[in-house]
Amino acid sequence: MSNSESYPPAFRGLTNDGDPPATAEIEPVLIQDKDIQIPVIDLERLDKEILREACREWGIFRLENHGVPLPLMSQLQEISESLLNLPFKNKRELFAAVNSPLSYFYGTPALNRSGDVLQRGTRASNMNMVEGFNVPLQSLSKIPSSSTSCDDVDAQQSKLSSFRVLMDEYGRHITRIATSLFDAIAQTLNLELSGDQRSEYLSESTGLIRVYRYPRRSGVAAGEALGMEVHTDSSVISILKEDESGGLEIMKGEEWFCVNPVANTFIVNLGDMMQAISDNEYKSVKHRVKTKKNMKTERHSVCYFVFPERDFVIKSSRYKPFAYSEFEAQVQADVQSLGTKIGLPRFIPHSPLFL
Template identity: 50%
Template sequence: MNFESYPPPFRQPPQNSYSENYTTSHTSTALQDSDFIPTIDLQCLNQLDNKLEDACKNWGLFRLVNHGVPPTLLSQLQDHAKKLFSLSFESKQALFTSPLSYFWGTPALSPSGTALLKRSQDINWVEGLNVPLGQLSQIQPQDFTLASFRVLLEEYRKHLARVARALFDSMLKNLNLDTIESKSNLSESNGSLRVYRYPYYSNADSAWGMDVHTDSSVLSILNQDEVGGLEVLKDDQWFTVKPIPNTLIVNLGDMMQAISDDEYKSVKHRVKVNKYKERLSICYFVFPEEGSVIRSLKYKPFTYSDFQAQVQQDIKTLGHKVGLDRFKLITND
């Protein structure tokens, strides 16, 4: 293992062990079998409206099959990502420059692209690369692997934009929302992509690859490798999301919950660290168009920019994301 590729804090166990309260609060719930995760066939959306609706209401997450993304493209993206992350930490810092952003230690990307941490034990065992897909043409890398990766991402963006639009339109139909009026609530062509690497850690029970959170997106579409670790919360129980080749994992984010008036759920999820193997995942996030106003019976009108600014402010001042609760309408019920 080339430990020089890891950010310095990941090259050895942390100096201070995790507090008892922190560890207990994240490991107290027993995990359940992953066979219950719903599966949706993209080619049969019109025939499976009830199944998709049930998944969105009850889980906020599902496994997607027959998505039309070539298996070779999925595997090539994984291979190129592994090569890029195997570079030395210093090389990655120099290579991943604007519009790319390199980060580590936190799932929430700060304006400077560095970890926002209140305490050393809050660090997440993860490093990542953020790629704004609408700015791919601005990436002019000298490194051959990164140049090849950009070409693959151009193709991947087209496939994921198609998948996201098909799913979103089907969800709007199930919610009886006007597709034309709601079109600006999804800007599939300008999504972002994050590549995550989770280093293995022998003391895995005392660290998280990514702590419990919800995504801020409309939809998030995950391509994960063969190393498990993703867990989803349902009915106060944690379910593992088993890696299955040539399938994608789709989870709903905060924007979709607001659009649906809380009919659909922005699912809480987390990532466990593996004791023996690194884990790599590639996630596509799709958001509303810039300036598009989310109008809901449950929330004050807001744009995604309003939402993200509030999230960054809360992370800066509180050390964690508050999310949709900041925008909830106060009722007398």
């Protein structure tokens, strides 16, 4: 099978496995961005002052000595790549099984709570060169077994079963990291939280993982194309494991900077909910992913997102009180009507974007 057969049809003319169509529409990015070294946090010897500075000035940091076994990360990447390399039709069928909590998406990272792609308004930017799987961690045990018997289906279900086992173990590790980091960040904000209160701010039951693939791209236009458009995460905390391909960029000040990959580390970025919880003391960092022309390899990454309890009301001097479910509904409404997320500015009193 040609590798292009594993891509969604809309991607195939833009990859290295095919000739680009003359009218291909992708968003050009013409400026060569600079590399930047983001702060480094050592989870084994966590320095609260370094953490506070990273959250206040950057909204993103690199995490080392995180305690996730390297063989587990390697095996998870291998099985994830294997599933993403299945023919497009097979992937859709495998992840569209009745009652399966998993979902497959492509062309946009804008999904609803069930993991289905949101239909975007006419002002949406061009297609994002990304595909992946949405994995709610609390529902992994509900992945159904196949009722069809054939060699191909059995092999694919075997892969999916291995994926579930590895994802379950990885999810326990990454949840541990997120709760440890949140506790430390709460201390830097002088938030004294009981166990029950912490679960309102950061609910483990909301944790989900998205496995992404960004295809190799032919030289279809000058400059570079966006694998994922400019955005902030809606989460409290997001924890990214990426391969060596690179492509992640962050905005600091009014400039874009490349964050180069470092083996055996995670990238942790704060989301909109952490910015609101901190009264804007900490930042939800703007970021994007580029896919460079004629990349030698695809880019693969795995990202964990965790949110507050849906009905928990966040009270802040900067925003009107809102429940996370209200924020989520507004983001989805904006994506569907405007084609893009507005986010926190919708909740700033007296802002032109205020609801």
